[in-house]
Amino acid sequence: xxxxxxxxxxxxxxxxxxxxxxxxxxxxxxxxxxxxxxxxxxxxxxxxxxxxxxxxxxxxxxxxxxxxxxxxxxxxxxxxxxxxxxxxxxxxxxxxxxxxxxxxxxxxxxxxxxxxxxxxxxxxxxxxxxxxxxxxxxxxxxxxxxxxxxxxxxxxxxxxxxxxxxxxxxxxxxxxxxxxxxxxxxxxxxxxxxxxxxxxxxxxxxxxxxxxxxxxxxxxxxxxxxxxxxxxxxxxxxxxxxxxxxxxxxxxx
Numbered sequence: 001x002x003x004x005x006x007x008x009x010x011x012x013x014x015x016x017x018x019x020x021x022x023x024x025x026x027x028x029x030x031x032x033x034x035x036x037x038x039x040x041x042x043x044x045x046x047x048x049x050x051x052x053x054x055x056x057x058x059x060x061x062x063x064x065x066x067x068x069x070x071x072x073x074x075x076x077x078x079x080x081x082x083x084x085x086x087x088x089x090x091x092x093x094x095x096x097x098x099x100x101x102x103x104x105x106x107x108x109x110x111x112x113x114x115x116x117x118x119x120x121x122x123x124x125x126x127x128x129x130x131x132x133x134x135x136x137x138x139x140x141x142x143x144x145x146x147x148x149x150x151x152x153x154x155x156x157x158x159x160x161x162x163x164x165x166x167x168x169x170x171x172x173x174x175x176x177x178x179x180x181x182x183x184x185x186x187x188x189x190x191x192x193x194x195x196x197x198x199x200x201x202x203x204x205x206x207x208x209x210x211x212x213x214x215x216x217x218x219x220x221x222x223x224x225x226x227x228x229x230x231x232x233x234x235x236x237x238x239x240x241x242x243x244x245x246x247x248x249x250x251x252x253x
Contacts, residue, residue: 044127045187048108052180055101063094067177070098074174074210080167088166099169102176103141105183107134109200112186116193120253132253140245144237157225164215175207212238 059067073080089095111130114120121129148165152158179200186196212234219225 042126044130045108048104048130049184049187052101052104055097056177056180059094059097059101063092066094067098070170071174071177074171074207077214080170080214083170084163084166088170090169095169095173098173098176101180102172103137104134105176105179106204107137108183109179109186109197110137112183112193113197116197120249136245136249140241144241147237157219160219160225163218164211167214167218168211171207171211175204178203178207208238 069079069083073083090099107130110133111126114129114133115126121132124132145165148161151161155161182196182200182203185191186193186200189196215234216230219230
């Protein structure tokens with residue numbers, strides 16, 4: 001049976017002395033001492049995800065039954081109508097926490113996509129990129145809410161706009177909860193990140209289509225609003241601003 005011996009970096013010559021294996025060899029050593037591998041690990045993504053977990057824990061402690069009903073309302077029209085009859089309050093702690101949770105996860109997903117495909121801000125620090133996309137998301141949703149408030153004030157379709165805003169808010173809150181596991185896998189998993197990015201985008205697209213479908217049902221069927229008005233609303237507040245903002249960011253930064 002063949003025996004296995006450890007491999008040494010020295011060998012014994014006829015003189016009886018030990019010499020280095022690379023002595024008088026074409027392979028020349030550039031460094032005489034071992035080199036340290038300097039790795040700059042980012043701590044802030046772990047702190048960010050831990051903060052998101054803290055938000056989830058606080059929501060579960062304070063309003064877990066309410067959160068379950070919000071998730072059910074995203075897939076059940078009767079539960080959505082029940083929440084609307086109860087005068088859904090967006091200024092409750094659980095509602096603010098869920099909205100913040102959604103915006104944080106959306107910003108982090110955009111940041112990860114930008115890190116992988118390097119669209120903008122390639123010369124800036126990763127944390128700066130995340131903060132940039134977070135501010136853009138906050139600005140976009142703030143402007144959208146202000147425009148919806150203005151439409152509620154100036155138009156005669158207050159009921160349908162209010163219902164659509166409530167439905168959109170509830171779906172976004174549910175979307176943040178469903179997107180978070182994919183964000184964790186995207187950050188810590190060793191698999192191809194495209195898998196988790198694709199899964200997150202599929203969840204987002206499904207939620208967006210669900211919001212538009214309910215908005216069309218509310219407007220076209222229940223309130224008998226014209227199709228042109230519905231299309232103008234979606235283009236003006238849902239589709240066109242996103243394209244304009246993305247084009248502006250890519251061309252500017």
